[in-house]
Amino acid sequence: MHRHTSSRSLSAVVRGRRSLAAYPPCIRLLSTTSWSLPNAPSTKFVKPTHKFSSPGDLSSKVPNAPLLPVYARPEFVLSHGKGSYIWDTEGRKYLDFSAGIAVNALGHADEGVLKVLNEQASKLIHTSNVYHNEWAPKLASLLVQTTQLEGGLGYAPNHKPTTPPNGLQVFFSNSGTEANEGALKIARKVGKERWSLKNGKAWDTPPGSEQCTKTKIVCFENAFHGRSMGSLSVTTNPKYQAPFAPLLPGVSVGQLNDANALEGLVTEDTCAVIVEPIQGEGGINMAKTEWLVQLRKRCNDVGAVLIFDEIQCGLYRTGTLWAHSSLPVEAHPDMLTMAKPLANGYPIGAILLRDAVANTMTPGTHGTTFGGSPLACAIGHHVLSRLSDPGVKSQIKNTSAYLVERLQLLTKWFPQHLQPTVRGRGLILGLGFKNPEVPAKIVALARERGVFVLTAGKDVVRLVPSLNIGKEEVDLAVEVLEGALKAL
Ligand SMILES: Cc1ncc(COP(=O)(O)O)c(C=O)c1O
Known part of the structure; x- marks a missing residue:
């Protein structure tokens, strides 16, 4: 195959690309590839930070709607988000460390996405596939x-x-x-x-x-x-x-x-x-x-x-x-x-x-x-x-390296609960548990401490955050996981 050796960025190579300068600088570029690691698990989140009404005593804000009950949802209603954070109607703030389920790669309410959405929606939302669109x-x-x-x-x-x-x-x-x-x-x-x-x-x-x-x-x-x-x-x-x-x-x-x-x-x-x-x-x-x-x-x-x-x-x-x-x-x-x-x-x-x-x-x-x-x-x-954009890719690499290192520490600090190897790569990562009943508990405990994570398979807590997270989000998510593991 013919090889292309230029180091030009993709945006320069691929025709029809908008200039990145046209968009707000919502992706934070990192200057470092390694941050210092803690030497003991945090005790900041051993106690819950978010209080919920008990299941069965649903808050008046949870609609009693005729929705097919194919999901067992927790008793709060999400109302808005910004970046990796999301709020419910009671004003509680969460770190969405699952990005929906691996969906909001650029976080919530991204300004660049909103600009394109608003501009295009005001021009043309739908045409039938019988016709070409732009x-x-x-x-x-x-x-x-x-x-x-x-x-x-x-x-x-x-x-x-x-x-x-x-x-x-x-x-x-x-x-x-x-x-x-x-x-x-x-x-x-x-x-x-x-x-x-x-x-x-x-x-x-x-x-x-x-x-x-x-x-x-x-x-x-x-x-x-x-x-x-x-x-x-x-x-x-x-x-x-x-x-x-x-x-x-x-x-x-x-x-x-x-x-x-x-x-x-x-x-x-x-x-x-x-x-x-x-x-x-x-x-x-x-x-x-x-x-x-x-x-x-x-x-x-x-x-x-x-x-x-x-x-x-x-x-x-x-x-x-x-x-x-x-x-x-x-x-x-x-x-x-x-x-x-x-x-x-x-x-x-x-x-x-x-x-x-x-x-x-x-x-x-x-x-x-x-x-x-x-x-x-x-x-x-x-x-x-x-x-x-190359800056985003290198940010994913750096953040992933730091997150993996912090998760590896958890496997050392909590060997009674965790399997020894962190699963996955990039920002699709999993913590394997020895007892398959624990991941669902960790998800609930993390939520009570303001962080959304997911289960996967029989014995895994899954982390699929937005791709533009930085050190602050990793630190918060891992400290909450540490608190949840201690609270088990
Ligand atoms: C690997 C994989 N394939 C397919 C699907 C189904 O996608 P959707 O829910 O958009 O239909 C999912 C959703 O979680 C998925 O993770």
């Missing part, structure tokens, strides 16, 4: 060119962005689960065409004649791909799946990093393999690079389409554009799905795919009413432009 092509081009420059989907880092952008294509949806539905559908169609080519028969033969068998899908234990029927079929959690069975037939479940099982798992009948390079909901479990190379090779051998779900771990959460950007191209997927932070909380999702699989799709084979709206794509373009 922003979907710009965001698609930026996704393709940024991927070429930073690495992913077969491009090693520093590839010169192609002008006009080509080699990869984009489909916009409104959520993560929809992006995965689309990816699975595309892989099905590719599988049918590959089967036809190999067997010299049409895949849409009438009943009675030989039917296409290349329709099976492979996923992995502890995966989370979404709640709609197709995505749920590859979300291997009985709690989520069992009430809604039967799901899609022909789904096989493997284990992350089990190389020996690959040959039996991924076969000539497999059309799609879907995997998170770092499992988020499932417990911050990392796929090993060597295993991803082996998985890629097995997909090549049998003609299966490899899909990476980077809905939680992508878009700079690990410090690089994609979680797989820094991996060898031999580990790269054919398709990638993204959503959560792309428009900083405004709903959007997308599939990014190589031409070789994209070319199967023709007018009418897939569609959406809302996906790719001018408003979602204008915001997405702004957010991606901001996140890909």
Whole structure:
């Protein structure tokens, strides 16, 4: 591949990019890569700082609304936010160290996002996908060119962005689960065409004649791909799946990093393999690079389409554009799905795919009413432009290094509760607990001390803060975790 050796920033390279100077300086650039570490756990937050009414005695501010009770929410109502902080209607302030759930990459009420949102909303919120709009092509081009420059989907880092952008294509949806539905559908169609080519028969033969068998899908234990029927079929959690069975037939479940099982798992009948390079909901479990190379090779051998779900771990959460950007191209997927932070909380999702699989799709084979709206794509373009700035990337690197060091100290100070290794990388991190009942308690204890964190998998507290946090937010979050661990 042609290499691009210039050290110019992305914003200088990728055409159509707004100048960063046009936006308020809400990303604090750091001058240091290391801060001093404490030598004992803080005792500041052993006692709760936030008082709540008891469950069952809901405050009058909690609406008694006819909402489907699919969430067990705590008894307060969130009203507004700024940066990494969020307030409830009673005036209590929290550090949102979960960024929604890995969504608000630039924090709450970001001025640059608001400016784009207001300007675009006053011009054009929606057009049907029967017509072109100004922003979907710009965001698609930026996704393709940024991927070429930073690495992913077969491009090693520093590839010169192609002008006009080509080699990869984009489909916009409104959520993560929809992006995965689309990816699975595309892989099905590719599988049918590959089967036809190999067997010299049409895949849409009438009943009675030989039917296409290349329709099976492979996923992995502890995966989370979404709640709609197709995505749920590859979300291997009985709690989520069992009430809604039967799901899609022909789904096989493997284990992350089990190389020996690959040959039996991924076969000539497999059309799609879907995997998170770092499992988020499932417990911050990392796929090993060597295993991803082996998985890629097995997909090549049998003609299966490899899909990476980077809905939680992508878009700079690990410090690089994609979680797989820094991996060898031999580990790269054919398709990638993204959503959560792309428009900083405004709903959007997308599939990014190589031409070789994209070319199967023709007018009418897939569609959406809302996906790719001018408003979602204008915001997405702004957010991606901001996140890909080199200053932001180095801030993520520095903050992550400090946060990991502080979490490592916790594993030493609280060995009775914590597993010895901090999970994840960048700003998708997890603390593993020895007792699976403790993470939910820690989440509640942290909330009573004004910090939002999440559980993941069976035994993990998950940290997926905004990507522009600094030392102050890390210190507060970790001191509260220290207080919660002491209070257990
Ligand atoms: C890895 C992954 N895939 C898919 C989804 C589903 O995304 P959405 O809730 O936007 O449908 C999620 C949501 O948490 C996710 O973390």
